[in-house]
Amino acid sequence: KAGVTQTPRYLIKTRGQQVTLSCSPISGHRSVSWYQQTPGQGLQFLFEYFSETQRNKGNFPGRFSGRQFSNSRSEMNVSTLELGDSALYLCASSRDTASNEKLFFGSGTQLSVL
Amino acid sequence: AQKVTQAQTEISVVEKEDVTLDCVYETRDTTYYLFWYKQPPSGELVFLIRRNSFDEQNEISGRYSWNFQKSTSSFNFTITASQVVDSAVYFCALSEKNSGNTPLVFGKGTRLSVIA
Numbered sequence: 001k002a003g004v005t006q007t008p009r010y011l012i013k014t015r016g017q018q019v020t021l022s023c024s025p026i027s028g029h030r031s032v033s034w035y036q037q038t039p040g041q042g043l044q045f046l047f048e049y050f051s052e053t054q055r056n057k058g059n060f061p062g063r064f065s066g067r068q069f070s071n072s073r074s075e076m077n078v079s080t081l082e083l084g085d086s087a088l089y090l091c092a093s094s095r096d097t098a099s100n101e102k103l104f105f106g107s108g109t110q111l112s113v114l
Numbered sequence: 115a116q117k118v119t120q121a122q123t124e125i126s127v128v129e130k131e132d133v134t135l136d137c138v139y140e141t142r143d144t145t146y147y148l149f150w151y152k153q154p155p156s157g158e159l160v161f162l163i164r165r166n167s168f169d170e171q172n173e174i175s176g177r178y179s180w181n182f183q184k185s186t187s188s189f190n191f192t193i194t195a196s197q198v199v200d201s202a203v204y205f206c207a208l209s210e211k212n213s214g215n216t217p218l219v220f221g222k223g224t225r226l227s228v229i230a
Binding site: 003035043045092102104105106108 | 164
């Protein structure tokens with residue numbers, strides 16, 4: 001059974017640009033959550049999607065957005081990139097609501113903003 | 115609001131030593147879930163255990179054991195006879211059920227280095 005796949009693995013952008021990250025969950029999983037990981041702030045929740053609907057949202061500015069498709073694949077978008085957006089972005093999937101379930105994580109997308 | 119504190123930022127032990135990773139949590143909910151995840155250098159977090167607030171039984175899985183104590187709001191993780199492969203960052207996490215299935219809140223993590 002394939003695990004959670006995140007693409008791309010590494011990304012370098014400049015300030016002001018926008019970026020789209022992709023996440024393919026484990027087959028049969030309906031929930032996809034996104035986390036931002038930085039050395040200073042640790043793991044911070046961005047949002048969770050379940051059956052194409054945003055179920056929860058973390059405390060991030062509106063520049064961070066996401067969506068989920070009918071096949072449960074998810075994308076997150078960051079517009080007008082700032083230096084502080086440099087981070088490892090992790091995606092996790094679960095069968096049901098992420099708050100109760102064991103989460104399966106991808107290897108992440110390492111975003112560097114120059 | 116929920117909060118998870120892992121006071122130990124980094125721990126270094128010699129192989130075969132036992133090591134305990136501390137986790138203290140804060141929540142006002144009576145129903146909640148506690149988790150431990152391991153993050154090896156490859157980056158992906160790997161699930162280790164989930165415990166709900168009504169189950170205070172300690173858990174043992176091979177060299178791993180967990181001690182859940184509601185009286186002290188702690189959920190500590192012990193690795194017995196540590197091995198080099200245990201080197202990773204370990205995260206404790208909490209989610210609340212009463213407050214409407216809140217997302218997982220993670221502690222800052224403890225970096226464990228096991229030296230051969």
